[in-house]
Amino acid sequence: MNLRFVLDPQLTCELREQIVALWVDVTNAGGAVGFVAPVAAADVHPLAEETFAGLAAGSDRLLVGYEGDRLVGILIISDNRFHLKTHWRVLKRVMVHPDTQGRGCGAALMREAERIGRAWGLDGLHVTVRGGLGLETFYARLGYREVGRLPRALRLAPGDDRDEVLMWLDLGGHTAAA
Incomplete structure (x- = not known):
């Protein structure tokens, strides 16, 4: 695996469509990125916009990962938009293409976000995950710890409510620069 990361790439029409296609593929493979399968591009477009x-x-920053010229992963580094929280960021829409899973792409994407957070002098990174999928274990291996849980906060379907799990990575920085 040889990934190349780009922070804040030019958001061209082509890249937008690649992101939507990735989002659809990840969701339809069972990924927890804001939807429940099955979805089509038309379902994803409003949230993507x-x-x-x-x-x-x-206010938000885009980190993309490429394998060669192919987009294989993204995440959003979200500004908290509240002046008392400028010392940490939220990671959203963390996704890697299903055919790259198990090869370390997701871990590499998260490590790059951590590297960026440290370079910016942030105190921490926060991510929420959908309970019931074992995602907590993935993030724990990367140093994140569970700091809270909202019981049954996510309703995937009638009778299928999942916890929203709050995960935190302490970066130890003490000056928010970005």
Whole structure:
């Protein structure tokens, strides 16, 4: 696996469509990225447009991972938009293409986000995960710890409520620079 990461790439029409296609593929493979399978691009587009608007406004940052020229992973580094929380960031829409899973792409993407957070002098990174999928174990291997749980906060379908698990990575920085 040889990944190349780009922070804040130009958000071209082509990249937007690649992100939507990735989002659809990840969701339809069972990924917990805001939807429940099955989805089509038309289902993802409204939330994707909101995400792109946050990126265009400069309040959120996009980290993409490429294997060669192929987009294989993304995550959003979200500004908290509240002055008392500028010393940490939220990671959203963490996803890698299903055919790259198990090869370390997700871990590499998260390590790059950690590297960026440390370079910015952040105190920590926060991510929420959908309970019931074992994602807590993945993040724990990367140094994240569970700091809270919202019971049955996510309703996937009638009778299928899942916990939203709050995970935190302490970076130990003490100056928010970005």
